Amino acid sequence: MKALKIILYIVLAIVVIGVAAVFMIPTEYQLERSITINAPKKLVIQQAGRFENFVKWSPWNKLDPNMTYTIQGADGEVGSRYAWVGNDQVGEGSMEITSISENKIEEDLIFLKPFESKAKVSLTFETTSDGTKVTWAMDSESPRPMNLMNPMMDGLMGPDFESGLAELKVLSEEVASSDSFRGFKIEPIELSPRTYIGKKDTVKWLDMQPFMANTFGAAYSQLVKKKAPMAGAPSSIYFVWDEANEQTVMAAAIPVEGEYTLKGFDAFPAGGSGYKIAYYGAYEGSGEAHYAMDDYFTAKGLEMTEDIMVIEEYVTDPTTEEDTSKWLTNVYYILK
Structure with a gap:
């Protein structure tokens, strides 16, 4: 009987801690990664901001070689939209460019599967002595109790952002060093x-x-x-x-x-x-x-x-x- 009471106290403590954590952990979270690319800013923006190029450096395309996608609107301009359908690892969703300035591109990201969620994504470009610094960021919100996952999001998705930026660097630097374009x-x-x-x-x-x-x-x-x-x-x-x-x-x-x-x-x-x-x-x-x-x-x-x-x-x-x-x-x- 005493052992049962101890177990009940432990369970109750876990529940109390869990409930407290749900209300203590913010519902919002931000993920951000940066890389410096040895290429002109205008070129990097072209490679990062056009969906036809995004599919070449996106870390998620590798997870499903059979993933299908469509690009709607004038690619690389405000209002253009990229939608994808893939396996359980990449799910289904869309991205739409909402704002373009000299140094920043902003997008609305919508996930439909495996679960529904929304996020704000941005790509920021800064000219440096070594080329162009690119910062890829995502801001999102998780409803309670899903916000318990927020502290782990950086570890879960951070490597994907790092992998994608590394591919963008390779792509941009290859284009920058080439003397052949469109054949x-x-x-x-x-x-x-x-x-x-x-x-x-x-x-x-x-x-x-x-x-x-x-x-x-x-x-x-x-x-x-x-x-x-x-x-x-x-x-x-x-x-x-x-x-x-x-x-x-x-x-x-x-x-x-x-x-x-x-x-x-x-x-x-x-x-x-x-x-x-x-x-x-x-x-x-x-x-x-x-x-x-x-x-x-x-x-x-x-x-x-x-x-x-x-x-x-x-x-x-x-x-x-x-x-x-x-x-x-x-x-x-x-x-x-």
Whole structure:
């Protein structure tokens, strides 16, 4: 009988302690981990803030190779949403980007399985002498008595955050050191001094081909008469690309060696250091080369400014080569 009383007292003490703990332990908890990545902040934000890249470094994707996911909305922008369905280890849920600033991305995280819960997730980016410091944090709340688990959450989920950040570091540093993007190799070049002779205008996308054909023909015939020293193939120089109005501010021009002027035509001096992509294919597909150059600039921490001259040089004459896969267009981004 005495032993039974002792057991009852022990049970009662455990219950009292448990009940007290339920009300003493906060219902809120925060988890946070950081890592420094040797890559420009803009690149790291791109790798961390786009869901198509998140699946490459997420620690939970490894737990279920058969996990399915969908991405809705404009990836990497406010309102874009990532939803997943997986095994018992990863469960089911979604993440939605709610805020983006220069140094921070905030998301709403919703778990549906194996249990329902909500959390606020943030990724903070800070430029340091060693690259970019990334802090991955999660704030959540557990209803009583589930809050008894809160003191253990750091130990349970912390290693996942550390693993994910380590993968983000590898991914970002690999991209930062690469010279190939979207299947194109980007080469640093020195463009010899030259002057592009032609016409500059605001042109609707649908009118670009006739504008170039007419301007190339007129400029070329005059340059031949003047016996001007040609420095390359017919080219387009792009000053503004206006997607909203489907138009561009551009010049169609012929490059001539050194400084040169021609009455009735505009002159655009060029030359110096820059970057080049050799694009093969139909003209309407050359946009991928420009996207690749954008990715390169991001990876190298370079800024796309008005001081960069964007040039397409049409090396292959389409009137003599029918196979569009053999059409060579050199895409130059030259620092003015």
